[in-house]
Amino acid sequence: MFIIGERINGMFKDVAKAIKEKDKAAIQSLAKKQIECKANALDVNVGPASSNPREAMEWLVKTIQEAADITLAIDTTKQDVMEAGLSLCKSKPIINSVNANEEKMKALFGLAKKYKASIIGLTMDKAGIPKDSEGRLELAMKMVASCMEHGIDVSRLYLDAVILPVNVAQPHAKEVLKTIRDSKMLSDPAPKTVLGLSNVSQGSQAQYKSLINRTFLSMAIASGLDAAILDVTDKELMDSLITAELLMDKQLYCDSYLDAYRKK
Amino acid sequence: MERLIEKWQDKISEVTIGAKKPVKIGGETGIFFIDGEDKCPNPPKVAMEVWDMEPEAWPETLKANFGKALKTPGEWAKMCAEKFGADIICLRLASIHPDSKNTSSQDAGKVLEEILGAVSIPLIVIGSGSPEKDNDVLLHCANISKGQNCLFGIATQNNYKTLTAACVSNGHSIISEAPIDINIAKQLNILICDMQFPADKIVIHHATGALGYGLEYTYSIMERTRLAGISGDKMLSMPMISFVGQEAWRTKEAKTGAKDTGIMWEITSATAYLNSGADILVLNHPKAVSETKKTINNFTLRQ
Numbered sequence: 001m002f003i004i005g006e007r008i009n010g011m012f013k014d015v016a017k018a019i020k021e022k023d024k025a026a027i028q029s030l031a032k033k034q035i036e037c038k039a040n041a042l043d044v045n046v047g048p049a050s051s052n053p054r055e056a057m058e059w060l061v062k063t064i065q066e067a068a069d070i071t072l073a074i075d076t077t078k079q080d081v082m083e084a085g086l087s088l089c090k091s092k093p094i095i096n097s098v099n100a101n102e103e104k105m106k107a108l109f110g111l112a113k114k115y116k117a118s119i120i121g122l123t124m125d126k127a128g129i130p131k132d133s134e135g136r137l138e139l140a141m142k143m144v145a146s147c148m149e150h151g152i153d154v155s156r157l158y159l160d161a162v163i164l165p166v167n168v169a170q171p172h173a174k175e176v177l178k179t180i181r182d183s184k185m186l187s188d189p190a191p192k193t194v195l196g197l198s199n200v201s202q203g204s205q206a207q208y209k210s211l212i213n214r215t216f217l218s219m220a221i222a223s224g225l226d227a228a229i230l231d232v233t234d235k236e237l238m239d240s241l242i243t244a245e246l247l248m249d250k251q252l253y254c255d256s257y258l259d260a261y262r263k264k
Numbered sequence: 265m266e267r268l269i270e271k272w273q274d275k276i277s278e279v280t281i282g283a284k285k286p287v288k289i290g291g292e293t294g295i296f297f298i299d300g301e302d303k304c305p306n307p308p309k310v311a312m313e314v315w316d317m318e319p320e321a322w323p324e325t326l327k328a329n330f331g332k333a334l335k336t337p338g339e340w341a342k343m344c345a346e347k348f349g350a351d352i353i354c355l356r357l358a359s360i361h362p363d364s365k366n367t368s369s370q371d372a373g374k375v376l377e378e379i380l381g382a383v384s385i386p387l388i389v390i391g392s393g394s395p396e397k398d399n400d401v402l403l404h405c406a407n408i409s410k411g412q413n414c415l416f417g418i419a420t421q422n423n424y425k426t427l428t429a430a431c432v433s434n435g436h437s438i439i440s441e442a443p444i445d446i447n448i449a450k451q452l453n454i455l456i457c458d459m460q461f462p463a464d465k466i467v468i469h470h471a472t473g474a475l476g477y478g479l480e481y482t483y484s485i486m487e488r489t490r491l492a493g494i495s496g497d498k499m500l501s502m503p504m505i506s507f508v509g510q511e512a513w514r515t516k517e518a519k520t521g522a523k524d525t526g527i528m529w530e531i532t533s534a535t536a537y538l539n540s541g542a543d544i545l546v547l548n549h550p551k552a553v554s555e556t557k558k559t560i561n562n563f564t565l566r567q
Contacts, residue, residue, distance in 0.1 A: 252497060253450075254447045254448070254454065256451060260498075260499050263457070
């Protein structure tokens with residue numbers, strides 16, 4: 001499982017404050033903590049409140065890379081902010097994200113080619129998020145085709161079937177799981193799959209969020225999920241992830257399998 | 265037709281054994297001897313057994329190669345190193361077993377020092393198979409050979425703490441053994457590492473079965489271990505050792521068959537284990553040593 005740490009996001013108050021005050025130590029400590037908790041990459045999002053998102057993104061990328069050598073997922077909807085972030089990444093970055101709009105695909109697959117980036121593709125377009133897995137797969141296929149047209153290896157495309165909060169869109173969860181399973185049939189080699197996990201519990205009561213997250217993650221791993229953007233510092237969530245991978249025969253069992261995973 | 269070359273994400277740790285003329289094992293980035301997949305940075309090594317007493321159970325065809333040297337471990341080791349081309353000496357402290365001569369830690373220490381004085385190639389030191397006695401004796405041996413960077417064995421799930429502590433405080437490497445159980449092998453390596461033992465000083469032994477006596481079980485476990493190791497499982501990405509000689513010469517075919525049967529048995533078993541990923545083969549017969557070394561050279565030259 002490829003794990004992308006979600007914490008460096010301006011939606012969180014501490015990160016917004018750190019960006020505003022240019023508090024490098026706060027950001028670097030979040031980066032290091034997530035890497036300690038076994039993140040393979042870190043999501044970087046300046047958040048909605050930033051007055052100059054481009055400058056904030058550049059500062060975040062530089063600040064993180066001063067403290068850690070890790071893959072970054074540049075998370076923004078603005079193309080100039082995206083390119084500003086990508087151009088500063090020392091190792092091959094991840095674009096978070098493209099969707100199935102023609103002009104978006106053209107621009108962002110172009111950037112993926114230019115910066116040798118992997119790319120997260122949300123199964124949505126101008127009309128929004130399809131209500132079932134068939135609609136999601138149709139958009140997924142468009143992105144697979146666009147990826148191929150741009151000469152990018154499809155295994156660098158991470159399809160995100162876009163999970164919606166369970167408290168407002170309950171029927172979507174099982175459609176997302178079906179999309180994860182079926183998207184493996186879209187091409188050979190198949191695109192990878194990813195989830196922005198925490199969205200599933202958005203708006204649910206605080207005491208249930210972690211439980212909802214880890215239960216859904218286990219179900220998604222059983223459906224063949226390859227990657228997830230999640231809170232790596234949530235120990236119970238990570239324990240569930242490791243155990244689900246173990247049960248899927250991705251790791252060899254031993255009595256200390258949780259420790260073994262964390263020693264990797 | 266295009267050849268599919270598998271790319272593996274990780275590599276086996278490199279373990280250095282010995283001080284005067286150290287050898288390196290491990291470091292593989294793929295399956296041994298597959299052209300294009302593994303560069304075989306450190307070709308497998310051949311060790312020869314030397315005992316601290318004359319091995320009474322050995323058949324004459326085997327004993328005859330060493331003559332009087334069987335009574336003098338230093339001479340025996342020198343013969344293995346200089347005449348028969350062993351890369352490593354494997355000292356088996358058979359006489360310390362309470363059911364054998366029940367010799368003391370000091371006796372074993374003298375033999376160890378005698379061999380260290382006689383040869384400059386690296387040393388493997390293994391006990392007698394009596395857990396309590398082995399703990400006492402190996403602790404003493406690890407202490408007196410401090411700095412020689414020997415490979416000590418054998419740590420098992422039920423008996424690893426004393427030996428691990430002795431090795432860690434004297435800078436030796438360790439053999440961790442699980443009897444054909446990959447899950448226990450992984451667990452044991454975690455337990456050993458939990459004692460602040462460096463993972464790159466562990467060599468895995470899965471128990472060895474000779475041809476016709478469980479070879480295929482060990483082979484497949486070793487292969488699976490290697491695949492897990494190069495796929496990123498750090499607790500299985502260690503080099504492996506096979507005690508081929510002791511198992512081959514224990515078979516009834518080797519003991520009662522035609523003159524060369526035992527040698528053939530040893531060579532055949534060794535060749536199979538080479539292909540399963542063994543980094544050290546512990547052998548007994550000089551002919552098996554020379555033939556196995558030829559095979560290793562042929563395999564690695566081809567790359």
